[in-house]
Amino acid sequence: MGIEIERKFRLQDDRWRAAIRESTLLRQGYLANTAHASVRVRIAGAQGWLSVKAMTAAIARAEFEYAIPAAEAEHMLGQLCEGPRIEKWRHQVVHDGSTWEIDEFLGENAGLIIAELELDSEEQPFTRPAWLGAEVTSEERYYNFRLAEHPYRLWPENLLASR
Numbered sequence: 001m002g003i004e005i006e007r008k009f010r011l012q013d014d015r016w017r018a019a020i021r022e023s024t025l026l027r028q029g030y031l032a033n034t035a036h037a038s039v040r041v042r043i044a045g046a047q048g049w050l051s052v053k054a055m056t057a058a059i060a061r062a063e064f065e066y067a068i069p070a071a072e073a074e075h076m077l078g079q080l081c082e083g084p085r086i087e088k089w090r091h092q093v094v095h096d097g098s099t100w101e102i103d104e105f106l107g108e109n110a111g112l113i114i115a116e117l118e119l120d121s122e123e124q125p126f127t128r129p130a131w132l133g134a135e136v137t138s139e140e141r142y143y144n145f146r147l148a149e150h151p152y153r154l155w156p157e158n159l160l161a162s163r
Helices: 015-019 070-079 144-149 156-161
Strands: 003-011 020-033 037-044 047-054 060-068 082-095 098-105 113-118 132-135
Touching: 015 020, 015 082, 020 070, 020 144, 037 070, 037 144, 047 070, 060 070, 082 144
Parallel strands: none
Antiparallel strands: 003 060, 003 113, 003 132, 020 037, 020 082, 037 047, 047 060, 082 098, 098 113
16 A cells, blocks of 8 residues: 655745755546545656545655646546546755755645655655754645635735735
């Protein structure tokens, strides 16, 4: 069984941008969101992916991911996914030997930037970059499936700020 062990953080500032090694545009949508799992289709560059993730707000959760032809992913994204899509730039940043994935969201989630670090175990130590902010791993509203249902621009604190 596939297990994803991941921690998520907000960012304090843009100092991470100077260390970007690679950036990929990701487009994704959800085929299903149930109490137990979400089923996602994603296009990353020229590759399609189908993913099933356990619906738990924890550091470790079951995840199954399969490469699929990009044309099939495009069809699923356009014809089978419901609700808003997620679009984001995924930037790869290496800090002290750890590869951070920094997701810079677009569209309805523009303004949200999240750093993610995949680990080999829940107890694995890592060095916190100076640009790292508060941890949000257990806050479900930062999970992509929730952002598709309730975009960042509609969060109450963002609605108040836009008035």
